[in-house]
Amino acid sequence: MRRLRNWRADHPVAARAIGITVTVLAGALVVASLLLPNKPYVRPALFLSVPVEALIGAVVLTALPRRPRLVLAWLGGIVLGVLTLLNLLDIGFYQYLGRGFNIILDWSLFADAYAYLKDTLGGTGALGALAAVIALVLFIPAVSALSVVRVSNVMARHRAATTRTVLVLSLVWMTSTALGLQVGGTPLASDRTVTLLQARAENVRTTLRDEREFTRTAQADKFGNTPASQLVPDLRGKDMIFTFIESYGRSAVEDPIMAPGVDRTLDASTQALAQAGFHAKSGWLTSATYGGSSWLGHSTFMSGLWVDNQQRYRTVTSSDHLTLTEAFKKTGAWDTVGIMPGVQKGWPEAKWYGLDKVRNAFQLGYQGPKFSWSTMPDQFTLEQFQKLEHSKKRDKPLASFVILTSSHQPWAPIPKMVGWDQLGNGSIFDAIEKAGTKPADVIADSTRSKEGYGKSVQYSVTALTQWLERYGNDNTVLVFLGDHQPISRVSGNHASRDVPCAIVAKDPKVLDKIADWGWTDGLRPAHNAPVWKMSSFRDRFLTAYGSTPHPSGR
DSSP states (O other): OHHHHHHHHHOHHHHHHHHHHHHHHHHHHHHHHHHOOSSSOOOGGGGGSEEHHHHHHHHHHHHSOHHHHHHHHHHHHHHHHHHHHHHHHHHHHHHHHSSOOOTTTGGGHHHHHHHHHHHHHHHHHHHHHHHHHHHHHHHHHHHHHHHHHHHHHHHHHTHHHHHHHHHHHHHHHHHHHHHTOEETTEESEEOHHHHHHHHHHHHHHHHHHHHHHHHHHHHOBTTTTOOGGGSSGGGTTOEEEEEEETTOOHHHHHOTTTHHHHHHHHHHHHHHHHHTTOEEEEEEEEOSOOSSOHHHHHHHHHHSSOOOSHHHHHHHHTSOOOOHHHHHHHHTSOEEEEEETTOOSOOTHHHHHTOSEEEETTSSOOOSOOBTTBSSOHHHHHHHHIIIIITSOOSSOEEEEEEEOTTOTTOOSOOOOOOGGGOTTTGGGHHHHHHSOOHHHHTTOHHHHHHHHHHHHHHHHHHHHHHHHHHOOTTEEEEEEESSOOOHHHHOTTOOOEEEEEEEESSHHHHHTTGGGOOEESSSOOTTSOEEEGGGHHHHHHHHTTOOOOOBOO
């Protein structure tokens, strides 16, 4: 400190210039933090607004004695830094999940985010990203606190000038509020931080209230007490397959970059299936999730409940609410199996889904390379499903729940189709994976991400439909759909949450049962095809195939 004081004494002009610069930067940081939006689409004019929180803070800090002022400045700066971090979290969540960060429910998602980074960037890259995040979490509140303290000290030394400035800006703020004055389409008077705090408080209350209400909702089930003999009688003897294609959303079918290739694949697959005797109808379902959290889409579709957050997921999977696969199991006329290449740890939800058996990532015999997050190519998953389960002689038909993962972000590298008889243990994919695009080359490039995403959906659809051509029979009924739209870097900031859904069968009676749904013939839904909430599918499906409602719960 002595050296610093000596330097200031020896270089007064430079010291004054540096001091003014630091003060200006500190003030700018405080104002920018108060005006920072919590969504990724930012207008620069937003930062020209006058934040009322800064005016109130200036009045309070200027009026206090030194010691209380410093304590309040430090606390206020830390709070401002935490609020800034929450806004940044919101921006990230909007980019990847199409919603803001829920401070009660979303902490558990960080472990999944780290696992995704590890699969995408490798262990070293993931550790580097984690270190950067930790540094940011410590740095932002510290710098915010120092900035508020710096500005408060300057205001305290110049109380008269501060008072005059606050009075003028307060008059500007009130006038702007009364007249609705704007700069670049943004209100000149801002109360953004107060508004966001109120919104967060309301979100906490809503989350707690929703938890209680959803628990009651999950106890009520239209088909909860339906006798086994009255569940899906019109599908007896059918080999049922419910399949999700990762991130297969409406954008894949309608976006100008992805759609041409995907639509060609859907149309060609429709024709190939028709030549094999299969026909399809397709429509749109609005997913309960967006960009990620696939399990929310899976549970919404299978349960008929709107499962749009982690607490609802925990609640419903702990209940006895009937899922589609459980409905088939309950009849006693089907065996049930889950094919889960993305599951790499314990999965207690299998019991709730009513699955007699689950084949996870380690039980499918794959010895080839991972394709980023995806543990194995969809073609291999489907072939092992055939060998290990679907082809086995059994006394009952099979109701299967299959998750395909090759179209999971970051859409690099992407598998390619190989001869079905050449799949072996999966090592044939070594050369394909090594020659593929690296995740780091596309992860931040919107155009390349879109191109990769479109190709990955084409691959998944091709693998699934070729499998059906190869192994399906007169009693096979395939229901396949996307779990959610891809992230906003691919689908856009204002994309819908719609995903395609198709029912495919050889037996014409199967599709006749849904003739009144208004769905489009073929695998590609028309733009104006019906759009239903994903949670409505279970009851519509059970009803269409002869199930009789016997409600349970309240």
